[in-house]
Amino acid sequence: MKYVVVLGDGMADEPIAELGNKTPLEYANTPVLDALSKNSEIGLVKTIPDGMNPGSDTANLSVLGYDPEIYYTGRSPLEALSIGVAMKDTDIAIRCNIVTVSEDDKPYEEKTIIDHSSSEINTEDAAVLLEAVRKELENDIYKFYLGTSYRHLLIWDKGTVADLTAPHDILGRVIGKYLPDEEDLREMMRKSYDVLVNHPINVERKAKGLNPANSVWFWGAGTRPSLSSFEEKNHKKGAMISAVDLLKGIAVGAGMKNINVEGADGTLHTNYEGKAEAAVKVLVEDGYDFVYVHVEAPDEMGHQGSVERKVKAIENLDEKVIRIIKEGLEKSGEDFRMMVLPDHPTPICVRTHTSDPVPYLLYDSTNVLEKEWDYNEADAKKSGNYIAQGHKAMDYLFSNIK
Structure with a gap:
């Protein structure tokens, strides 16, 4: 059978x-x-x-x-297994979506989340954008790893399991009250917008009528699974x-x-x-x-x-x-x-x-x-x-x- x-x-x-x-x-x-x-x-x-x-x-x-x-x-530790990340007991894995937030003159906290998948961005484009984010934000404590499409990974050395909101749960809402309490995570999300908003790939995406992949979004934190x-x-x-x-x-x-x-x-x-x-x-x-x-x-x-x-x-x-x-x-x-x-x-x-x-x-x-x-x-x-x-x-x- x-x-x-x-x-x-x-x-x-x-x-x-x-x-x-x-x-x-x-x-x-x-x-x-x-x-x-x-x-x-x-x-x-x-x-x-x-x-x-x-x-x-x-x-x-x-x-x-x-x-x-x-x-x-937690969700992200399971994804870490797929990507091949060898987590330490002290590591926290966090899902790193590349999302679309509104492009306007408002502060980052007052922007609206439009699309959790950035028009289902392909992995090739996402890899380029994530590399741009990595060059600006990665350090010995926070490491970024490429996943598939809009779904990627952040490993936080000696981190804590933060209470983070899934982006698909708040589509169409102003993001301020859903941002992480942890200031390092909030600041990386803010900075990622500055890195990505005018990236050539996003300029091209908008010209094609696609949603720009203009911010990272952290959620789904957890510890190494067994x-x-x-x-x-x-x-x-x-x-x-x-x-x-x-x-x-x-x-x-x-x-x-x-x-x-x-x-x-x-x-x-x-x-x-x-x-x-x-x-x-x-x-x-x-x-x-x-x-x-x-x-x-x-x-x-x-x-x-x-x-x-x-x-x-x-x-x-x-x-x-x-x-x-x-x-x-x-x-x-x-x-x-x-x-x-x-x-x-x-x-x-x-x-x-x-x-x-x-x-x-x-x-x-x-x-x-x-x-x-x-x-x-x-x-x-x-x-x-x-x-x-x-x-x-x-x-x-x-x-x-x-």
Whole structure:
């Protein structure tokens, strides 16, 4: 038996008037999921423990079977594992986004945050901008490391775990009251604007109608993580396919194989097919038992507040990922179980994450269930199936369907 999780990041949502009071998941044209749902169990799973922040970090730890209340030490340390930063026990890792703030004559504290991803800036441009920041701001205490797209890393030697605000939580707001209390961090953010605002890359971006990547933003601080081995824990040899350093870092910490797919960049136009084909290969040809296929696009479209693009991301997931994996495994003759779910909702109406339970679909190629439901938030709730602790979803995947 082979096992697959297809994780549509932030895919769950609320009913939207312009979609006829349907959610994007209900409204999207998803013939593969529609067919699968008729022979699947569906239900709700609570991926965010009470009192914890509804981040992709805590949620994906849950889905992978790691109780965040035990294993979570912050988001950025997980990303540090992916980048290859060897953290000391005294280091604090901090996410360093390259964001867009308003360009006006107001003091930095009075500017508004416009875009947490700087129009989904590519890694090549981000590398140049981060190097400009590094030349001005890096010292023996603060070290910058390149990540992917807008997502980068700051390591603070002998730092403290500061209470920092995620930029996607405050889009459209004046930034002053959300800046770090730590003056060194605040000052680096202020200075980064001066370094980047008139950088040639940003001049070019604005000429193209793209948002300038004109400030760094610090958030997600934490200490060095320690995850137990996925294979020892589950007796399954596992692989991760994701464009996002957070997921790659979790895989490094859990001793899973990271598979890098060319053209996979976490955007709406990511290489969906390449991810799906890599998933089939690692299971069928390479002999792995489990693969976790993470697709960032629905979450990014939720943060952007784009109904049309979120629907498209879900349709891409259906046609270009789930279909290819299903057909590839069927062609191979392998029996398999596939779980499809988001990590958390990213509702268009709030443009950030919420803690609500998310819908899951659990398909077993050896079972015929003949159900009437579809895979969406409403039918998942009506099913009455509920996994109250998200970190037990992985055990559920590896056990028999009820």
